[in-house]
Amino acid sequence: MKTIELTDYYLTLEELLRIADKQTVILHKSGKKGFVIAPIDEFDLEVELLQNNKEFMAYLDDISKEKATITLEEVEKRLGL
Template identity: 30%
Template structure:
């Protein structure tokens, strides 16, 4: 994920970001391309970064496919 910093000279763009602070927005260009603009918090960033961790995602996929499970009674012993 790339992060860029905007200067205050871009008033129109900053206005759009301010609107996106209240609700998700779709920005559409004349050629039909669309982009979603959404405010995020630290937890949203953490989720996005975690999902990009290929090794962790592979481990979770592997564990999800495991047929053998441990019952709660076995864990309590």
């Protein structure tokens, strides 16, 4: 992991991505907010997109409140077992 203080460096995006290709990069600017630049895979991307999807998060919130359960007998009946 490499920490870069932006007040000390001037990096192009290409230079920054070259560093981030080898290791995770943490960017700081004068003690303000920090940022992490790290590679992501398809799963990470999907998680990020879904977490920022208000409709999907509302759906998850709604189904988490459901209290409905069914008995094993009802499951077997519905499946014709």
